[in-house]
Amino acid sequence: MKKVLPIFIVLFSIPFVCHGQTDSLVYWKEINFSSPFEAATFSRFLKANQKDFTQAFLSNSNTPDQDLKYFEERFNHTLLEIKSSDAIKKKNDKKIKYIYQLVHARFLSKYEEENRFYEIVKTGNYNCVTATALYALFFEKLDIPYAIKEEPTHVYLVAYPNADNILVETTTPMFGFFTFDPNFKSTYVKNLKEQKIIGSSEASFSVDELFNKYYFGKENISLTQLIGIHYLNDALFKRDHNDMAGAYEQVKKGYLFYPNTRSEYLLMNLMALQLEEQNLDPLKRASLIGKLARFKSKGITVEMIKGEFYNLTQSVLSKNNDKNLYKKCYEEIIQNSTDVDVRNEVSYIYNYENGRVFYNQGNYVQSKAFFAKSLDIQPNNVDLGGVFVSCLGQSFRNERNNRIILDSLSYYEKRFPSLEQNNNFSSMLALVYVVEFGNSFEKGNISRGEEFQKRFENAYDTNKGLNLLNPDAVGRAYSEACVYYFKKGNKTKAKQYLQRGLEIVPDDFQLKMRRQMLGGS
Numbered sequence: 001m002k003k004v005l006p007i008f009i010v011l012f013s014i015p016f017v018c019h020g021q022t023d024s025l026v027y028w029k030e031i032n033f034s035s036p037f038e039a040a041t042f043s044r045f046l047k048a049n050q051k052d053f054t055q056a057f058l059s060n061s062n063t064p065d066q067d068l069k070y071f072e073e074r075f076n077h078t079l080l081e082i083k084s085s086d087a088i089k090k091k092n093d094k095k096i097k098y099i100y101q102l103v104h105a106r107f108l109s110k111y112e113e114e115n116r117f118y119e120i121v122k123t124g125n126y127n128c129v130t131a132t133a134l135y136a137l138f139f140e141k142l143d144i145p146y147a148i149k150e151e152p153t154h155v156y157l158v159a160y161p162n163a164d165n166i167l168v169e170t171t172t173p174m175f176g177f178f179t180f181d182p183n184f185k186s187t188y189v190k191n192l193k194e195q196k197i198i199g200s201s202e203a204s205f206s207v208d209e210l211f212n213k214y215y216f217g218k219e220n221i222s223l224t225q226l227i228g229i230h231y232l233n234d235a236l237f238k239r240d241h242n243d244m245a246g247a248y249e250q251v252k253k254g255y256l257f258y259p260n261t262r263s264e265y266l267l268m269n270l271m272a273l274q275l276e277e278q279n280l281d282p283l284k285r286a287s288l289i290g291k292l293a294r295f296k297s298k299g300i301t302v303e304m305i306k307g308e309f310y311n312l313t314q315s316v317l318s319k320n321n322d323k324n325l326y327k328k329c330y331e332e333i334i335q336n337s338t339d340v341d342v343r344n345e346v347s348y349i350y351n352y353e354n355g356r357v358f359y360n361q362g363n364y365v366q367s368k369a370f371f372a373k374s375l376d377i378q379p380n381n382v383d384l385g386g387v388f389v390s391c392l393g394q395s396f397r398n399e400r401n402n403r404i405i406l407d408s409l410s411y412y413e414k415r416f417p418s419l420e421q422n423n424n425f426s427s428m429l430a431l432v433y434v435v436e437f438g439n440s441f442e443k444g445n446i447s448r449g450e451e452f453q454k455r456f457e458n459a460y461d462t463n464k465g466l467n468l469l470n471p472d473a474v475g476r477a478y479s480e481a482c483v484y485y486f487k488k489g490n491k492t493k494a495k496q497y498l499q500r501g502l503e504i505v506p507d508d509f510q511l512k513m514r515r516q517m518l519g520g521s
Contacts, residue, residue, distance in 0.1 A: 025255065025259070025264060025267065025294050025295070026252045026255045026256060026267070028046075028256075030252065030291075030336075031249075031252055031253060031256070032249050034059075034060065034249075035059075035062075035064060037055075037059060037064040037065055038059040038060065038064065041055045041056055041059045042056075042059070042253070042256070046256060046257075051224070053133075053136075053137060053140070053223055053224075053227070054068065054071065054072065054075075054137060055068060056227045056257075057117040057118075057130075057133050057137075057227060057230060058071065058117060058118050058121070060116060060118070060230075060231065060234055060250070060253075061116070061117075061118035061121075063118075064118070067118050067121045067122070070121055071120075071121045074106065074107070074121075075137070075138075078102065078103060078106045078107075078138075079138065079141055079142075081102065082098075082099055082102060082138070082142065083142075085098060085102075087099075088142075092159070092160050092163075092164045092166060093164060093166055095144075096144075096159045096160075096166045096168065099135075099138060099142070099144075100135070100168060103134065103135060103138055107120055107124060107126075107134060108120065108124055108126050108131060108134075109123070109124030109125065109126075110123075110124065110125045110126075111125075111126060111127060111171055112125045112126070112127060113127055114127075114237045114240075115127040115129075115130050116130065116230070116233075116234055116237075117130045117133055117134075117230060120134060126170070127171070127233075128154050128155050128156065128170055128171050129155055129226065129229055129230055129233055130230070131170035131171070132148060132155050132156060132157055132168075132170050132226065133223070133226055133227075133230065134170075135157055135168055135170065136148060136157065136223050136226065139157070139159065140223070144159055144160070145159070145160055145161060145163075146158065146159050146160075146161065146168075147161040147220040148220060148221045148222070148223065148225075148226055149220065149221075150219070150221045150229070154171075155221070155226065155229065156168060156169050156170060156171075157170070161220075182207075186207050189207050189210045192210070198210060221258070224257055224258070225257060225258040226258075227254075227257040227258070228254040228255065228256070228257030228258025228259075228263070229254070229258060230254070231250050231251070231253045231254030231257065232250070232251060232254040232258070232262070232263055232266065234250045234254075235247040235248070235249075235250035235251040235254060235266065235270070236266075238250060239270065239273075244270055244273050244274050244277075245274060247270050248267070248270040248271065248274065251263060251266050251267050251270060252267070255267065264295070264298055265298065267295075268292065268295050268298060268299075268300065271288045271291060271292045272292070274288055275288055275289070275292075275308060282312060282315070282316050282325060282329050283325075283328060283329060283332055285308075285312055285329070286312060286328075286329035286330070286332035286333050287332050287333075287336055289305060289308045289309060289312070289333050289336075290332060290333035290334065290335065290336025290337040291336045291337075292304075292305065292308075293305045293333075293336075293337040293338075293339050293342040294336075294337065294338055294339070296339050296342070302339075302341050302342055302345055305337075305342050305345070305346065306345050306346070306349065309333065309346050309349055309350075310349065312329055313326070313349060313350075313353050316329060317353055317354070317357060318353070318357070321357070323354070323357075326350075326354070330346065330347075330350040333346050334346065334347070344377050347373070347374075347377055348374050348377045348378055351370045351371070351373040351374040351377075352370070352371070352374040352384065354366075354367075354370040355367045355368075355369075355370035355371035355374060355387075355391070356387075358370060359371075359387075359391055359394075364391055364394040364395035364397075365395050367391050367395075368388070368391045368392060368395050371384065371387060371388040371391055372388065372412070372415070372416075374388075375388055375416055376415075379416055379417075379418050380418050385416070385418060385419060385422050385425075386422065386424070388416075388419075389419065389422050389424045389425045389428070390424070392408075392409070392412070392425070392428065393424070393428060396408075396428075402432055402435045402436055402439060403436070405432050406432040406433075406436055409425075409428060409429050409432055410429075412425075413425075413429065423463070423465050423466065423467065424467070426459060426463055426466055427466055427467040427468070427469050428469065429459060430456055430459040430460060430466055430468075430469075431468075431469045431470055431473060433452045433455040433456035433459065434452070434453075434456040434473050434474050434477045435470075435473050435477070436448070436452040437449055437452040437453045437455075437456055437477040437481075438473065438476045438477030438478075438479075438480045438481075439480075440452060441477070441480040441481045441483075441484045442480045444484070446484070449480075449481065449484075453477070453481070456477075457500075460504060468504070468505065471505045471507075471508060472508070472510075474501065474504055474505045474508070475501060475505050475508030475509070475510045475511050476510060477501075478497050478498065478500060478501025478502075478504075478511060479498075479501065479508075479510040479511055479514055481494075481497040482494045482495075482497040482498050482501075482511075482514050482518075483514070485497065486518070491518060494518065495515075495518055498511055498514055498515050498518065502515070
């Protein structure tokens with residue numbers, strides 16, 4: 001992750017002044033609203049489809065209720081003034097000129113690059129986004145057709161698009177609107193044809209059609225999307241004042257109104273910048289890691305997420321041994337991540353590291369449970385399998401009930417078939433088989449004794465590398481079988497068990513002694 005963060009920083013080091021939803025990138029429950037006004041406005045606008053644009057543009061104000069009341073009074077007064085004027089009945093260009101100049105005089109005073117819509121209400125200061133929103137609100141109420149055009153660092157309006165095409169340029173108050181006469185259009189189209197930008201395939205198109213296509217060829221954006229740009233701008237302003245957390249919150253809100261590539265990468269950038277903070281709260285860090293994992297298609301890799309989680313593991317678990325906080329961090333990542341690979345990798349690390357810590361602390365029962373969950377995720381991991389088997393052996397050190405050990409090993413044998421290739425696991429199984437073999441004969445349960453004798457011998461015969469972890473247990477089992485059949489008067493059977501036992505543990509004292517008692521050499 002450390003290698004990737006500088007790339008994010010370079011991508012977004014150039015400030016922007018103006019500017020298909022993937023709904024898994026931002027969730028409603030993750031939005032932290034700045035006021036009840038903002039929360040209610042978003043809910044009505046985005047959930048109930050009650051689109052109050054004025055309220056939406058004022059939602060990031062510190063005093064939205066007061067600003068709304070004052071703005072609506074001035075807006076309605078100006079609207080009445082426009083409707084009462086003779087200019088509203090004139091040709092489109094004269095009508096737009098009148099509206100432009102009156103609105104500018106009533107609301108706007110000074111252009112400033114860093115600006116929010118509520119500042120038009122409070123001070124009259126504006127930029128291209130906020131002023132464009134203001135004129136769009138008036139055009140909406142006056143039923144004037146318009147289009148909002150977006151460039152990389154600018155937005156502006158076109159009134160009566162595809163007809164008069166009257167450009168409303170909000171950042172130039174002296175010449176804020178432009179009409180295009182037929183000569184201008186014709187010359188513009190002619191130049192494009194001479195430059196081969198307009199080809200012969202478009203020869204049948206009229207001058208007006210070609211002019212509209214190439215002069216106003218940029219995609220229109222809606223007033224709803226302009227709200228998104230307004231919030232994205234607010235985020236960039238906060239970022240430039242080193243308020244990364246505040247900027248991140250505003251981008252999330254802007255994304256809900258206008259999901260696009262720019263907002264996606266800005267989300268990634270701001271998450272990455274916050275992760276660079278050394279003193280970031282661990283739970284906040286975990287939340288960001290999980291959300292960053294959603295951007296797999298945007299360049300975020302599983303390895304990056306693993307690296308961030310390893311760093312979190314080191315500080316929370318390994319360094320401070322805070323298992324409760326570590327669990328909360330893990331749950332936060334899982335809750336916020338939607339990618340299966342990421343969730344599996346993070347779950348593996350979480351369970352393995354917990355298992356490792358408990359193992360080092362001598363708590364083998366707890367360790368075993370965590371290692372098993374890791375093995376569920378990576379069942380063929382040879383190193384993990386070895387650690388798990390070692391942990392199993394340690395967890396049985398004080399267990400005297402062989403059946404409990406047998407049941408546990410049998411359960412893990414079925415759960416993790418790959419353990420069959422682990423010689424230590426096979427040796428442990430063989431040991432519990434032979435102990436159960438001896439115990440069963442001692443108790444007179446012959447059918448069970450023979451069943452586990454068969455299991456033991458099958459394990460021994462098929463795995464020549466098998467370790468006899470307790471040769472005395474082997475000698476005892478065959479000795480118990482020998483004694484059982486001797487007491488039943490079946491010396492032949494008794495000798496067979498002695499012979500088989502001595503083939504496996506030729507130096508066993510018990511078996512040698514019983515062979516002598518039966519008259520063997």
